[in-house]
Amino acid sequence: MIPFNQEEENARKPLFGLPRFIVGRMHIELPSDVKTIISRIEAAGFEAYAVGGCVRDSLLGREPNDWDITTSAKPTEIKKLFKRTVDTGIRHGTVTVLMQGNTYEVTTYRVDGIYEDARHPSSVSFTDVLTEDLRRRDFTINALAYNETKGLVDEFDGIGDLERKVIRAVGDPSDRFSEDALRMMRAVRFAAQLGYTIEDKTAAAIRVHAANLSKVSAERIMTELTKLITSDHPEMLRDAYELGLTARFFPEFDRCMNTPQNIIHHCYNVGEHILHTMMASRPDRVIRFSLMLHDIAKPNVLTVDEDGIIHNKGHAAVGADMARDILHRLKSDNDLINIVTKLITYHDWRIQDNKKSVRKAASTLGHELFPLLLEVQRADVAGQSDYMREEKYEKLDNITRLYEEILKDNEAISVKDLAVSGKDLIEAGMEEGSRIGDTLKLMLEHVLEVPGDNTKEKLLTFVRSGSW
Known part of the structure; x- marks a missing residue:
């Protein structure tokens, strides 16, 4: 029997209908601003790539919400290359470039230090190696980079996972979830948005680290929950329950999952x-x-x-x-x-x-x-x-x-739909005060029963007759 070799199998396996040797040359149509930013950085002697979700969505034929750029250039060098920038996260290497009324986050390749609070790295260090930057990212499908010079860079088989329709952590999933506990919610959210499943080792690590979600702010959890339940697969809230996540922020749902009818x-x-x-x-x-x-x-x-x-x-x-x-x-x-x-x-x-x-x-x-x-x-x-x-x-x-x-038929269902206003009642001789509002409410109750009486003449006749 010929021994199975996963690397050789991957090399032979077509992706998106293309052999792997072609994948690196796959073309993504970059927005003109992104092309300008990347080409200007490259002209200055640095590397630059579109990275993350924008590359993933482009490969899936989806419209990216935003375009992020990763580069070997340091923040100070980016600020020299572009006239309009904002120091949005300069300590972590991020500078926002403003161009044509749009904003683009440009972040230096970096390696994160120890995550002490399951949310933020205690320190970051810059690197000149793209692979090191991609290694720190959450999931393989988000660890994709692209520019028109080098084509698609896929160091962790993100393309393969897109084809297999799985959410898989980059490297050791326990490390990724220890670094940022919100990534566990993001795994379920991406699975819901894309209709994917969570890879077994990644799911197992979520179960182990689920308690750490308690360290994440409610605002960040709410953002992920909203994206999850407004996706095409809101039923994947079930996965959040089965993985032990809802117990940390929505225990009421866990009780519902155990309540028969x-x-x-x-x-x-x-x-x-x-x-x-x-x-x-x-x-x-x-x-x-x-x-x-x-x-x-x-x-x-x-x-x-x-x-x-x-x-x-x-x-x-x-x-x-x-x-x-x-x-x-x-x-x-x-x-x-x-x-x-x-x-x-x-x-x-x-x-x-x-x-x-x-x-x-x-x-x-x-x-x-x-x-x-x-x-x-x-x-x-x-x-x-x-x-x-x-x-x-x-x-x-x-x-x-x-x-x-x-x-x-323009039938009244609110006071503002009435043919008579408070001003009409005052002109009819009613004193200003609470009686005006009370009378309008009584009028509404009446026309809800008899919609044909919603005319100015009839309603004022009722007022003059002392009905209200």
Whole structure:
């Protein structure tokens, strides 16, 4: 038997449909600014490459969000070569170059010192060797460099991992995660965004080092969590749970993953139901966070009746309070907190499919949030069992149609939709003060019941008659 040689096999194996000897000459179309920066640095006698995610995304046919450049030139030399620069991280070798209204981070090849806090190196030293710089990076698919002179530089088989669709740490994964614990969340996030799996040794190291995630700031975790759940694969939050990560920043979800739902309307435990609702929704931040948290209180309010049926009465109200606490803990912005908690409060509202009920529900939520509530409810149904699913969808379709009719007919659902304003009431003889607001609220309650009465003449007639 001929012994298996992995290096020879890799050399023969085509990548992206190309033999490996061609891979180094693969062409990436660099933006003109990036070409200018690299060529100017090279003309001064230094090396420079586009590096990291921009190279990865270009190879995958994705539009890079930004372009980072790595170079053998020191920060002081970069500042001499470009007129407009900002010292964004000069101690770590990073200078931001401003060009044509855009910004580009240019970082000197470096070797990181000891990471004492699982977040930052205690020191950095510059090097002239590109490979040493690539060696410190998190994952092989991010340790790729490219310029038009040398082509693609792939020292750690990042191209192979792109083809195999795996997330693999550069070198020893334990070293990478000891250096920066956030990399564990980034592994799951990249897997979710790209639809990849996490390589076995990398996953095993995450399990070992998961506790170190507690050393990472809530803001950094929130950034990764947002990217994860708004990706095409939000269900990979399950991987974060299985790898022991959610226990460090979202233990409420762990409880959901261990809470059954013994009821005909459900076929998953609470956690799996949450994952399936996110999978059924569009990748919107508000929608996905609302779904991630909509049933978060079910383990807390769970009761079992004498027939063994599980109930979660009051989970919406309790869940809204829990969601507020969780999002505060993760340092979320107040806008997201306020919208998500309101959607959770009303996510279980059984709106009837008639115009009066829809008007009242839309009035309670408002024009901006009511359509979002319907999206949340539709995704909620998608994560349930098949029992009465079509009937539930039909009802939501009817509610959506009725709401569209309400909008088309300009029926009032808020005070500002009324045909009468506070100014009209004052001109009609009503004294300024709280009575103005109270009267407008009474008018709205009336036209929600009788939309045809929303005319200036009718409403002022009611006022003059003393009805309000």
